[in-house]
Amino acid sequence: MKNIKYLILAVIIALTATSCQKTLDLAPEDYFGDGNFWQNESQVTNFMVGIHKQLRDNQFMFVRLGEMRSGIYSNVDRQSTSLNELPIIEQRIDENSAGITSWAGFYGPILQLNLFIQKTEAITFLAADKKNYLLGQAYGLRAFYYFHLLRTYGGVPLRLEPEVLNGNTDPVLLRKARATEEETLAAIKSDVNKSVTAFGTLASPAGKSQWSPKATLMLKGEVYLWSAKVYGTTADLAEAKSALNAVTGSTLQTSFANTFAYNQKDNSEIILNLRYLVGEAEMGNVASYTYSTFNFDNLHYKDSLAMGPLLVDPLVIAATNSMQIIQRYGYTFELFKAYNVKDKRRDVTFYDFYKVTKTPYKIDVRNTALVKFLGTISANKRYFTSDWPIYREADRVLMLAEIVNAEGSDPSSYIKQIRDRAFAPDADPTPFVNSTKDKNELAIYSERVKEFVHEGKSWYDLRRMKYGSDPLVFKSTSHNYGVLDKATKSYMILWPIEKAIWTSDPLVNQTPGYPTSKPAK
Numbered sequence: 260m261k262n263i264k265y266l267i268l269a270v271i272i273a274l275t276a277t278s279c280q281k282t283l284d285l286a287p288e289d290y291f292g293d294g295n296f297w298q299n300e301s302q303v304t305n306f307m308v309g310i311h312k313q314l315r316d317n318q319f320m321f322v323r324l325g326e327m328r329s330g331i332y333s334n335v336d337r338q339s340t341s342l343n344e345l346p347i348i349e350q351r352i353d354e355n356s357a358g359i360t361s362w363a364g365f366y367g368p369i370l371q372l373n374l375f376i377q378k379t380e381a382i383t384f385l386a387a388d389k390k391n392y393l394l395g396q397a398y399g400l401r402a403f404y405y406f407h408l409l410r411t412y413g414g415v416p417l418r419l420e421p422e423v424l425n426g427n428t429d430p431v432l433l434r435k436a437r438a439t440e441e442e443t444l445a446a447i448k449s450d451v452n453k454s455v456t457a458f459g460t461l462a463s464p465a466g467k468s469q470w471s472p473k474a475t476l477m478l479k480g481e482v483y484l485w486s487a488k489v490y491g492t493t494a495d496l497a498e499a500k501s502a503l504n505a506v507t508g509s510t511l512q513t514s515f516a517n518t519f520a521y522n523q524k525d526n527s528e529i530i531l532n533l534r535y536l537v538g539e540a541e542m543g544n545v546a547s548y549t550y551s552t553f554n555f556d557n558l559h560y561k562d563s564l565a566m567g568p569l570l571v572d573p574l575v576i577a578a579t580n581s582m583q584i585i586q587r588y589g590y591t592f593e594l595f596k597a598y599n600v601k602d603k604r605r606d607v608t609f610y611d612f613y614k615v616t617k618t619p620y621k622i623d624v625r626n627t628a629l630v631k632f633l634g635t636i637s638a639n640k641r642y643f644t645s646d647w648p649i650y651r652e653a654d655r656v657l658m659l660a661e662i663v664n665a666e667g668s669d670p671s672s673y674i675k676q677i678r679d680r681a682f683a684p685d686a687d688p689t690p691f692v693n694s695t696k697d698k699n700e701l702a703i704y705s706e707r708v709k710e711f712v713h714e715g716k717s718w719y720d721l722r723r724m725k726y727g728s729d730p731l732v733f734k735s736t737s738h739n740y741g742v743l744d745k746a747t748k749s750y751m752i753l754w755p756i757e758k759a760i761w762t763s764d765p766l767v768n769q770t771p772g773y774p775t776s777k778p779a780k
Contacts, residue, residue: 297378300385306375307393310400311469313368315533318647319544320363323347324411325715330742331708333591344588350742350751354775357757363411365404366418372401374421388461395457399475402450406482409447410719412770413440413753436766444486451479463508467525468534468646473509476502477530477650480658488665488723489730500662506530509652511680516607518653519645521635530650537635541643547587548629548713550612552577554586558614563622565615574610574628578640590712592625598709601688602681607631608712629713653677653710660703661724669693670703677706697726701738704731708740722752 296302323344326332332348345351347358376397382390401419408415416435438446454475463471483499486492510527512518518528525532535542550559552572559570576584590609598605608631614624632645660673674691682688691702704724708717721732721740732752734741743751750772761767761777769775 297382300389303379303382303385303393307396307469310368310371310375310397313371314400315535315540317364317368318533318542320359320365321407321649321715322544322713323359324363324407325719326713326717328742329708329717329721330740331590331594331712331717333589350748352751352755353773354755354758354769357755359411359754360757360759362408362415362756362760365408369401369404369418370421372397372404373419376401377421391457391459392461395454395461395472395475396470398450398454398457399470399478402447402454402482403470403478405443405447405450406478406485409440409443410485410722411754412437412756414438414443416767417443417446419446434764434766437768440490444482444490447482448486451475451482455479465525467529467532471531473506474531474650476506477655480506480655484658484662485719485723488725496662496665500659503655503659503662506655509655511652511656511676513680513683515604515680518648518651519607519631521645524646528652529646529648530652530655532646532648532651534646535634535644537637537642537644539644541634542632542645542647543643544588545629545632545634545643545645545713546576546584548589549574549576549584550586550626550628552584555612559612559624559626560615561610561612563611563613563625565613565617565620570612573612574630574633575636576633576641578636586628590627590629592627594708594712595627597705599682599688601685602709603683604681604709608709631713648714653680654716657703657707657710661700664696664699664703667696670699674702674706677710681706681709697737700724700726700731701740704740 327344327347328350344358346356352358376394379385379390379393379397385393405415405417414437417438418435422433455472458472458475461472463473480499480503483495483502487495487499508527509530512523512526512528517523517526520526524534533542534540555570555572557569557571561567561570561573592611595605595609595611608629609627610630611625611627613622613626615621616623632643632647634642634644636642656673656676660670663673664670671691671693675687678687678691693699694702704720707720711717718732721742722730724731726735726737729735729745730752731738731740732743733745733749734743743749750770753770753772755770755773756767758776761769761775769777
């Protein structure tokens with residue numbers, strides 16, 4: 260039964276350690292007879308390393324959920340566009356074409372975290388600080404996964420125990436209805452606060468590729484900001500602000516490019532990232548945002564006036580390590596044009612190119628390749644091994660700007676930090692000027708959408724940020740960011756579940772508003 264697929268994963272999955280690149284030996288017995296595991300510190304800490312490997316494996320899912328529906332994707336000049344993601348990009352999702360399946364695959368990691376929490380809380384051989392740090396990581400990561408599920412589906416089945424481990428193997432008994440959004444949010448808040456408590460005064464390490472106390476504080480700030488603005492719990496603004504202000508020691512890089520440079524991993528701006536290294540793992544989806552060298556050969560120019568040479572492989576992607584390079588995804592040219600030409604973020608993020616018909620002269624295609632996460636070249640091969648930030652200082656600064664604006668105060672000092680860095684070493688040609696709350700909100704979103712391309716944030720931003728009483732996700736004459744018609748598509752701010760879920764588990768209902776073939780009870 261599909262609804263227990265993720266439970267079986269919790270029984271049989273083999274976790275891979277990122278640090279030593281070998282599969283962990285979880286003993287030949289499954290979790291019904293796991294007496295050979297959870298016996299020493301090395302086993303426990305390596306299990307947590309494996310959980311982080313799963314987190315990295317979900318990187319592209321975080322992009323799908325957090326970005327693909329935000330109106331910044333284009334179908335111009337793409338290859339192989341018959342993708343599962345097209346219904347997502349074009350807002351054509353329903354139970355027959357949900358875009359993502361099996362609750363985004365997040366219950367596998369969640370069940371592993373449930374197991375880890377239960378086992379680690381019972382352990383007596385770990386030093387208190389070590390045990391608390393590991394539990395802080397586990398509660399923080401579980402809250403992180405459920406927060407993605409909340410923002411995607413609303414209420415979801417809340418599984419907070421390793422049911423299979425605890426002897427529940429009856430598929431019927433494993434069925435679980437969706438909790439309400441309020442119940443799901445409450446569970447997330449509970450976990451994030453348990454993480455804060457477990458970490459206590461323990462410090463975040465220098466390495467930033469595992470969950471840390473600072474990551475939990477960033478998540479708490481984001482969760483409570485969402486609670487305040489989406490659910491109207493305005494008192495949570497103060498909680499969000501307090502959590503974000505408690506994140507200390509991070510600073511913006513003087514150069515936007517340095518934030519993502521392969522040779523500057525774990526720089527001062529990074530709070531939490533997913534680690535990619537030559538010989539270990541690549542962020543392979545980035546290749547699908549570049550171009551096809553076959554199409555480039557003698558067909559495209561860098562210069563829109565067609566004065567430069569024809570392009571062959573300007574980004575040196577043909578020398579890739581192992582991947583077939585075909586552009587399957589791309590951002591709208593309108594997003595590229597939204598940057599001021601002096602904004603350094605533009606060319607660090609995008610490489611623009613043009614297909615031109617000479618007679619009569621006409622630009623047939625305007626397109627961009629994503630260059631923000633190109634990685635590095637080693638031994639004449641390109642490796643897509645830039646780290647992928649989950650949280651960084653720019654996000655903290657702009658969330659604080661949003662909170663201050665929601666409080667009715669002036670967010671200028673926060674926005675100025677982002678814009679000054681964007682134009683450095685030159686002066687900002689159009690400095691932000693404090694205005695109405697609505698205009699300030701649009702200005703903050705404008706910075707976020709340009710700052711966080713391919714970081715999985717813009718869809719969530721559209722849902723959370725507001726113009727008047729409506730989220731920016733709704734089309735409006737007051738701004739050009741909306742992608743859904745409020746009168747007819749307001750239910751689509753949440754995603755549908757595919758038919759197979761409720762077919763296997765009759766307790767699960769379709770997301771409200773979506774047509775469903777599920778028989779009435």
